[in-house]
Amino acid sequence: MKIIEIKVDRVDECIWGNFDRQFKLRFINPINAINPDLTFKDWFWDLAVSIVQIRTDDGHTGIGWCEDGTGAVEAMINNHLHRFVMGQDPFDYEGIWELMFRASTVYGRKGAAIEAISAIDIALWDLMGKATGKSVAALLGGSSTESIPAYASGLHHVEPELAAEEATDYVNKGYTAMKARLGYGPLEGRKGMLKNVEHIAAIRKAIGSEVGLMIDAYGGWNLPYASEMCQLLEPYNLSWVEEPFLPDDLKSYARLRETTTIPVAGGEHEFTRYGFQQMIEAKAVDILQPDLHRCGGITEGRKIASLAAVHGLSICPHAFSNVHTQFIAATTNAPMSESFPVPCWEDSDLNEQPTIILNQASPEGGKIPVSTAPGLGVEINTEILNKSLL
Template identity: 35%
Template sequence: MKITKIETFICHAYRTNWVFVKVLTDMGIHGVGEATLEMRELTVVAAVNELNRYLVGKDPHDIEAFWHDNYRDSYWRGGVVLMSALAAVDMALWDIKGKDMGVPVYQLLGGKVREKVPCYANGWFAPAKTPAEFAAKAKEAVSKGFKGLKWDPFGSAYMNISRQEFSGAMECVEAVVATVGSEVEIMIEGHGRFNIPTAIRIGRALEKFDITWFEEPIPPDNMEGLAEVRRQIKVPIAAGERLYTRWDFRNFLKLECADFIQPDVSHAGGISEIRKIAAMAECYHIPLCPHNPSGPVANAATLHIAASTPNFYLLETMMSDVPYRNDISTESICLDEGLMSINNKPGLGIDINEEVIKQYPYQPRNLRHYNGQLTDIRPENASDYFIK
């Protein structure tokens, strides 16, 4: 079997654009992957297309050789663009291998260590602005079976936080916790927005809420700073969505930066690299909680990782999405009481619908985090995309 072509597809998805990749072979078997890279979709498509000349004519089963050789030959190693491009093709190659052998990808990774994947909800809060609105949205999310909720209550604050912003954020957390009770896990998102003293101040204030973690309290560039924040506060830290290689995570783990690691399968080199990162974290007894806010193919790939990785703990899940999510792919997600079922079909168990994707062409989107539009993450007609 030989690779004949790589194709890319961009699908507008309101807050971002999904980037899908399709690897074709001369045996009629194809694989799909996802390289969704928010605000840099056109750039990552160009990077994927450049891989064509390295892959055409090669055996798609040689996944390790593909990954190693293309990482080596990039010369300018690492970075989110290269790693996202490699990630998408890596997923597609695992998909081809599974289809050719007639087994789900998780079987190729060693088989299941769990039957269902525990999830927490993101995006449940849209378009809440006040503590009361967040509380009402939280109640709705819990009624759908979610056992964990994550959100960023800090508005447009950046580096420092005013007294008014600080009070508003704590009131928001208090309102949600009071509404959902002690049985629901609470994750507070920082989006890497604060400097060290502000992150410490907020982390100490969050202690009374018994949260599961405080995520990305400072920008991802300063691992030593993150480790210092972790030493200074008592709430657990989660981070790692903006690290892209096992070499990044080696230092991250050695410095004891976090209690939970959050690599993203679409950005950190795909299934192959995430598995290696997870194994490193297992040596430090650190749980894997993948960053997973993207499209259906990335979700499918992450489920196979979760199914087969011993130190996996929780999966990020978007509570709702654009109403056409189920039309642009064959995704069929069963979510029951916060547990997501694992697809047992060969390969990743998902395919894309190219004709429907064409109906939702690329639209440029800018970052919302610091302009007061943080909760504008879902359209008014957003809908559930999973079945119960």
């Protein structure tokens, strides 16, 4: 089997459908921790998706995608990376990955170049599944996993009553764990700290003691702030504090772990086995959170999971997609997936808008069904794709 075409399209649509909620609500993030006038919208280059399609001479087409720095991703694939894919057999995915990584070191190693490699690698796995008639989960060694647990990720910093209502709704829908965003960081001082505590207290009171609760600081804190914040939040029995710092600030991660009993998580903005190895060596986190659409795809994700396993660490991939569902189904140290249910207080009509990737499995009763269709079990929404190419 030979690859005869690789095509990358930049689609100017958010992969999550309506993303306005993220922009309207309070949400600490890396840039407004420095300048409060900048918003979460400024943090994004754009909300586009890079769709990679790889076609073989026996008529199969594999689909892969990534969503950050898409203008650069398109250029890197079209001007360089395609060379290492064209004419290859997709079952040689290890060699293809290694060639792309080595060839891009001068402009890559982390960031958009690895996202481009991720999208290509994901398309190769989809192709291998389609060529063999097996799901990616089955190819990875998880053919009999029917569903995986999901946690509800939402709980923005809205009024305490509304947050409590949203949290209760997740429990009623069958979720046994959930994650809250926090609205405040160092610039808002002690007053903001107490508001963060008020938010978490309202949620914990609503869900009782048996439901897991995590928090996400989205890289927006510093070590003194995080140490004090975690001390104030310890009574609420949190399962993890996520991304308290920027991904490179590994010493702060390690020092925070020494000062708090709350487990520390991170890794959604880290890349390749080498980046995760540095996190592990620095004793930076208790839970690794690779995003396979960023960190190097499924091929690299398996290596990161093995590295984590030999250090007794679990991995909880960032965000949600069929790629992660299939991967988690076959990875014994990956206990659950993130999911993004629509908050019960939001006008649901806003979320009816179709997305570019179709047939992604969604949670039911706190679990995500694992597709048994060949490959990843997804399709491209051609209507959106064609519209974006006009």
